[in-house]
Amino acid sequence: MQLTEKHKQYWNINLKMSAFLLFLWFVFTFVMGWYARELNEINLIGPLGFYMSAQGSLIIYVAIIWYYAHYMNKLDQEYGVHEGELD
Amino acid sequence: MSQQVTQSQFYANLKRYYSFYTGGFIAFVIVVAILEQLGVPNKILGYIFLFATIMLYAGIGFMSKTADVGEYYVAGRRVPALFNGMATGADWMSAASFIGMAGTLYLSGYDGLAFVLGWTGGYCLVAILLAPYLRKFGQFTIPDFLGARFGGHLPRLIGVIAAITCSFTYVIAQIYGVGIITSRFTGLEFQVGVFVGLAGILVCSFLGGMKAVTWTQVAQYIILIVAYMIPVVWLSVKHTGIPIPQIVAYTHSLPKITALEKEFNDKSTPKGAKEESVRAIFRERAAAADAKLKGLEKDGAAYLTAEKAALVAKLNALKASTDPAPDPKAIEALEKSIKDYPMDAATAKKAWTAEKAVGARAAPVKAHAEPFAVGGKTPEEIEKNRNKAKKNFLALIACLMIGTAALPHILMRYYTTPSVHEARVSVFWGLFCIFLLYFTAPALGILAKYEVYSNLVGTSFSALPAWVSNWSTVDKTLMNIVDINKDGIVQLAEIVIGGDLIVLATPEIAGLPYVISGLVAAGGLAAALSTADGLLLTIANAMSHDLYYKMIDPNASTVRRLAVSKGLLLIVALMAAYVTSLKPGDILFLVGAAFSLAASGFFPALVCGVFWKRANYLGAVLGMASGLGVCAYYMYMTYPFFGVNAPLWWDIAPISAGTFGIPAGFLGIIIGSLISPAPSKEIQEMVDHVRYPSLDGTVSAGSAAH
Numbered sequence: 001m002q003l004t005e006k007h008k009q010y011w012n013i014n015l016k017m018s019a020f021l022l023f024l025w026f027v028f029t030f031v032m033g034w035y036a037r038e039l040n041e042i043n044l045i046g047p048l049g050f051y052m053s054a055q056g057s058l059i060i061y062v063a064i065i066w067y068y069a070h071y072m073n074k075l076d077q078e079y080g081v082h083e084g085e086l087d
Numbered sequence: 088m089s090q091q092v093t094q095s096q097f098y099a100n101l102k103r104y105y106s107f108y109t110g111g112f113i114a115f116v117i118v119v120a121i122l123e124q125l126g127v128p129n130k131i132l133g134y135i136f137l138f139a140t141i142m143l144y145a146g147i148g149f150m151s152k153t154a155d156v157g158e159y160y161v162a163g164r165r166v167p168a169l170f171n172g173m174a175t176g177a178d179w180m181s182a183a184s185f186i187g188m189a190g191t192l193y194l195s196g197y198d199g200l201a202f203v204l205g206w207t208g209g210y211c212l213v214a215i216l217l218a219p220y221l222r223k224f225g226q227f228t229i230p231d232f233l234g235a236r237f238g239g240h241l242p243r244l245i246g247v248i249a250a251i252t253c254s255f256t257y258v259i260a261q262i263y264g265v266g267i268i269t270s271r272f273t274g275l276e277f278q279v280g281v282f283v284g285l286a287g288i289l290v291c292s293f294l295g296g297m298k299a300v301t302w303t304q305v306a307q308y309i310i311l312i313v314a315y316m317i318p319v320v321w322l323s324v325k326h327t328g329i330p331i332p333q334i335v336a337y338t339h340s341l342p343k344i345t346a347l348e349k350e351f352n353d354k355s356t357p358k359g360a361k362e363e364s365v366r367a368i369f370r371e372r373a374a375a376a377d378a379k380l381k382g383l384e385k386d387g388a389a390y391l392t393a394e395k396a397a398l399v400a401k402l403n404a405l406k407a408s409t410d411p412a413p414d415p416k417a418i419e420a421l422e423k424s425i426k427d428y429p430m431d432a433a434t435a436k437k438a439w440t441a442e443k444a445v446g447a448r449a450a451p452v453k454a455h456a457e458p459f460a461v462g463g464k465t466p467e468e469i470e471k472n473r474n475k476a477k478k479n480f481l482a483l484i485a486c487l488m489i490g491t492a493a494l495p496h497i498l499m500r501y502y503t504t505p506s507v508h509e510a511r512v513s514v515f516w517g518l519f520c521i522f523l524l525y526f527t528a529p530a531l532g533i534l535a536k537y538e539v540y541s542n543l544v545g546t547s548f549s550a551l552p553a554w555v556s557n558w559s560t561v562d563k564t565l566m567n568i569v570d571i572n573k574d575g576i577v578q579l580a581e582i583v584i585g586g587d588l589i590v591l592a593t594p595e596i597a598g599l600p601y602v603i604s605g606l607v608a609a610g611g612l613a614a615a616l617s618t619a620d621g622l623l624l625t626i627a628n629a630m631s632h633d634l635y636y637k638m639i640d641p642n643a644s645t646v647r648r649l650a651v652s653k654g655l656l657l658i659v660a661l662m663a664a665y666v667t668s669l670k671p672g673d674i675l676f677l678v679g680a681a682f683s684l685a686a687s688g689f690f691p692a693l694v695c696g697v698f699w700k701r702a703n704y705l706g707a708v709l710g711m712a713s714g715l716g717v718c719a720y721y722m723y724m725t726y727p728f729f730g731v732n733a734p735l736w737w738d739i740a741p742i743s744a745g746t747f748g749i750p751a752g753f754l755g756i757i758i759g760s761l762i763s764p765a766p767s768k769e770i771q772e773m774v775d776h777v778r779y780p781s782l783d784g785t786v787s788a789g790s791a792a793h
Contacts, residue, residue, distance in 0.1 A: 003775060011778055018215045025211040029204060029488070033481050036197065036458035046337030050456040053200040054529035055333065058207050062515070062522050065214040069511035072219070076508070076780050083506045083781040 010079040017071060021064050028057045094505055098167045105170075109309055115139065120602040129601045133272040136605040140310065140612060141287035144303045148291030151299035156645050159296035159652070160227040160628060166301055166503040172516020174304035175500050177311065177617035179206075179521055181257075182264025183678055185311060185614035188525070190586025192532030196455040198480060200529065205484040207518060207525050209491025214514035217492060218501040220697045220777045222510035225502065228625075229495040229689065230633040236696040237707040238770065240638055245711045249688035250495045250629045252715075255663065257494075257681035258622040260674045262667040264615035271562075271591075272608040278668045285664045288616055292624050293653055300620045301503060307613035308520060314610025315524055315590075319531045322597040326534060336530035340537040344455055347540045351579055352451040358545070364572045365580040366449040373446030376439045383439070388432050395428050448580055455536060475738045483679075486745035490682025493689035495629070496621040507780035535589045538596050544579050551577070554595035558588060565591070623663070627656035679742035680722060687714035687748025695756050700774050706760030714752025718744045 032039065032052050039049030048056075076082035092100070119132055157163050166174065184206065192199040224232055230250060234243030262281055269280030291303045323332035327339050353359040382390045402421045405413050429435035453460050459476040463469035491497065500517075504510045543555065548570050558566035565585040568577065590611070594603040631652035636643055643651070691710050695702040724733040726741040739746050765771075776782070 007779065007782075014778075021215055022211070025208060029208050029484060030481055033204070033484065034477060040456065040458065045334070046341045047456045049458055050197055050200075050341075051337055053197065053204055053458075055337075055526045057204060058522050058526050061208050061211050062518055064211050065515045065518055068214055069515050072511055073508050081779045081781055083508060 006079055007081070010075065010081060013075060014072065017068070017075075021068055025061065025064055028052070028060045032057060094165060094167070097165060101167065101170055105305060105309065108306060109313075112310065112313075116602060116606060119605065120600060123600055123602050129605075130274060132601060132605050133274075133608065136609045137269060137273055137283075137612070140609045141283070141616075143306065144287050144616065145290040147303045147306055148294050148299040151295035151302050153295050153298050154646070154649060156648065158298045159649055160502075160632065161499075162296075162298040162301045162503040164225070164503055165505050166513075168504060168509045168513035169516050170301070170305050171500060171504050171509075171513040172518075172520050173308040174301045175497065175513070175517030176520030176524075177304040177308035177613065178496060178500060178621040179517070179618070180311065180524060180614050181261055181618040181678070182268070182611060182615035183260065183674065184524065184528075185315065185611045186264065186268075186587050186590050187675075188528040188590075189531040189535070190584075190589040192529050193535055193584070193589050194586050196453055196460075197458040198476065199532075201480050201483045202487065203525050203529060205487025206491065207521060208484070209488035210514055210518040210521070212488060212492035213497070213501075214511065214518075216694050216697070217498060218510050218514050219507045219780070221498060222501050222504055222507050223777045223780060227502065227632050228628050229498050229693070230629060231637075232696065233692060233707065233711075234633070234637065235773065236770065237692070237702070237704045238766070239704050242692070242704065242707040242711065243633055243637065245708065245715070246689070246692075247629045247633045249684065249711065249715055251626050253494065253681040253685040253688070254496060254622045254625045254629075255659075256677050256684070258619055258626070258663050259667050260677045260681075261615045261619040261622065262663055263674055265612065265619065266667065267587075268608055268611045268615065272605065281664050281668050284612070284616060284619075285660055288619050288623065289657065289660055292620050292627075293656055296649075296652070297499075297503065297624060300624055301500075303620065304617045307617040311610040311613040311617075312520070312523055314606045314613075315527065318593040318597050318599060318603055318607060319527055319534065321599055321603075322531075322534050322538070322593055325597050326537065332530040332534060333526055336533040340533050341456060344533065344536055344540055347544075348452045348454050351540075351544075361572075361574065361576065361578050362452075362580055364574070365578045368571050369445050369449035369580065373443050373449065376442035376445075380436065380439045380443065383432060383435055391429065391432065391435055395425065398425050398428065448583075452579060455533070478738060479740050479743065482739050482743040482746045486679070486683050486686055486743045486749075489686035489690050489749055490684075490745065493685040493693065494682070495685070495689070496618075496625040498693075499621075499625060499628075531589065531593065535593065535596065539582065539584070540579065543582070544577055546577050548575050548577060552596075554592050557595065558592055623656060623660055626659050627652050630655045630659075676726065676728075676742060680744075683718050683722070683743065683745035683748060684715065686745040687718035687752050690714075690749060691752035691756050695753075695760075697774070697777060699760075700771050701765055702756055702760045703763055703766040703770075705763040706756040706758070709759030710752045710754075710756030713755035714748045717751040718748025721747050 032049075036049035036053060039052060040047040042048040045051050073082075119135055122135075123129075123132055153159055155163070188202060191202060221229075221232060224235070226232065226235065228250075230243045230246030233246040234240070236242075262285065265284030266277045266281040269275055269284055270277045273280070275283065291299050319332045320330045323335045324330050327335050329335050329339075347358075350356045350358045351362045354363045379394070382394070386393070398421065402418065402425065405418060405421065429438055450462075459473045459480065461469060461472035461476050463472050501510045501513070504513050543552065546552070551568070555566060555568060559568055562585070565588040567583040569581055570577075571581050572578070590607065591604075594601075594607055631648060635651050636648050688711050691714060692702075692707045695706070695710070721736070721744040722741050723729050724731050725735055725744075735741075736747065
């Protein structure tokens with residue numbers, strides 16, 4: 001089946017959103033990990049570097065996945081590529 | 088499940104069944120608790136837990152028995168997001184997560200968090216890069232996708248090999264966990280425990296394939312999460328009166344641990360001085376062993392004879408002395424050391440090298456919350472070692488994360504949801520279910536450390552807490568406590584704790600009755616069995632579906648395909664149990680190796696398959712082969728077990744071999760694709776088909792015929 005402009009637009013938006021969320025994922029994993037010692041100087045709920053690796057980044061991962069599912073399921077509807085009703 | 092039931096009714100029914108099930112399970116635990124109060128011995132309680140839960144899983148397996156191909160391979164594609172998430176959680180969390188994780192964090196502090204991050208963050212990759220697209224593709228196995236996307240038999244075959252290699256490595260670690268738990272809580276032999284556990288796994292997957300495995304995994308998730316939470320919450324209440332360990336650990340316990348660590352390392356404080364007296368003894372012992380080793384190296388066997396003669400002379404002198412009268416204990420000790428004196432140079436070297444290693448126990452206490460705490464003589468050396476630790480920490484995280492997004496037994500789960508929409512949501516529920524355990528484990532590590540540092544250290548040897556004396560008699564590798572400096576008081580340097588102790592002993596530390604220990608054992612068993620289930624099914628499916636049906640006999644009837652699959656399942660399970668009963672090497676390395684292999688073999692091909700239309704047959708073959716090849720080569724060359732011990736590349740440890748395998752895989756697929764023609768129009772259309780949830784407004788049912 002031939003893809004329409006709208007379809008291509010949908011895919012581009014998906015790519016951008018994916019890239020953005022993966023960027024967040026990267027920052028809260030690798031950048032955070034690299035500067036863990038420096039972050040430990042800050043004390044919020046325990047030393048921040050330790051807290052982020054033990055809990056903070058995990059919460060962000062859950063949030064990233066929730067947001068992606070929510071966003072994409074809405075985008076499907078907008079661009080008419082959603083699936084029909086399940087029976 | 089008849090097709091007349093609509094998806095929403097089905098979902099409502101499931102919720103009702105599992106609510107009843109959870110209630111029933113709690114009632115069962117209460118009954119066992121009453122039995123305990125009536126004086127039933129602990130060993131019997133252990134048996135009740137073991138057999139009741141295995142019977143339960145077998146029962147679910149039996150009720151889900153099926154002869155339908157779609158149900159056998161992908162649970163009929165009607166598992167709702169929430170339940171697929173719970174099944175993913177159980178599939179994912181293995182014996183290592185349940186029993187080992189908190190202990191690893193207890194022992195290695197911040198640096199152990201690589202596992203916490205690595206085993207959760209990977210789901211971001213699953214959610215964004217793979218799950219929705221695999222669901223839309225809607226076949227049965229991961230090699231299926233490779234075969235359809237890249238064409239030809241070779242990509243599928245490499246996929247089958249990669250799936251079998253990493254799943255088999257991983258399943259051995261699981262069955263090992265099953266054996267340890269059953270033998271510890273029931274007193275059965277390790278080998279017997281392995282086969283009892285295996286029976287539970289097999290009844291389930293044998294009869295109902297993916298369908299039975301899915302519904303059993305949901306049941307197992309409920310048991311394992313309840314079993315993990317109760318003792319930790321209780322411990323948190325015991326320390327602070329607040330039942331939220333995930334907050335209490337950081338605000339209450341961690342600052343106190345940090346203060347105690349400073350005290351232990353400061354010789355001018357009373358606690359520090361006592362620690363120092365123990366450390367001094369370890370240093371002396373290590374130095375003495377070192378001197379002996381040097382002597383042995385210089386003079387060889389002659390040194391042994393001379394030393395032994397010196398001991399005999401000393402003994403004779405002691406016996407001959409009259410003023411003061413010889414201490415009979417000293418004589419006895421000397422006689423014993425003469426009797427035990429190493430016979431030859433090889434035994435001597437082994438014994439003294441081991442003795443020299445106690446020097447490590449003289450080291451200062453490592454700060455729990457400090458990342459990359461390394462030693463070194465000069466600031467430059469410290470900086471260098473720190474960079475090495477940092478690099479390895481991040482490399483391990485990367486391998487674990489990308490491995491997560493490439494392990495076939497996890498990816499397979501996303502074929503089972505009713506739609507692309509549900510697949511996305513189910514990754515969220517999956518990570519949420521995993522997160523509940525993984526954000527508790529670091530808190531448990533801290534709470535347990537607080538208990539040891541503040542309550543155990545400083546107590547008298549004559550009044551040790553019950554859990555310490557119990558575990559030190561059960562298993563010296565888990566709890567070893569000896570009064571080294573003979574002052575009658577416990578010092579931190581006198582305690583050696585095995586990682587697995589933390590989760591296993593938490594109920595007793597928190598002062599809970601034995602029934603909770605039995606519950607924890609049942610939880611650990613659930614974690615190991617559920618992961619083993621998923622892995623064995625992946626291996627059997629790769630062989631029966633991809634190898635037999637797709638490549639050897641495409642005309643095989645449904646009955647025959649299922650028969651082959653079940654037969655293979657049995658053979659693979661027995662092989663895995665046999666290999667496990669030989670107790671091969673290091674479990675943590677096996678697990679790490681599985682992740683690095685999966686990451687290097689699958690990830691580049693899967694991601695490029697969806698996101699790069701130009702990727703083609705030659706690219707996939709080159710990419711997967713080079714990824715797997717480089718990864719396996721690096722492990723073989725550097726992991727001590729294989730005995731080559733080649734120098735490391737950029738100081739990366741062998742467990743993170745994927746650091747080189749993954750880029751090699753991507754490089755292979757890019758080069759291979761660019762030097763050969765673009766894939767056919769049909770394949771490019773298939774990529775479009777996979778990228779959009781629906782181009783015609785219907786739900787992609789997948790197909791049972793393919």
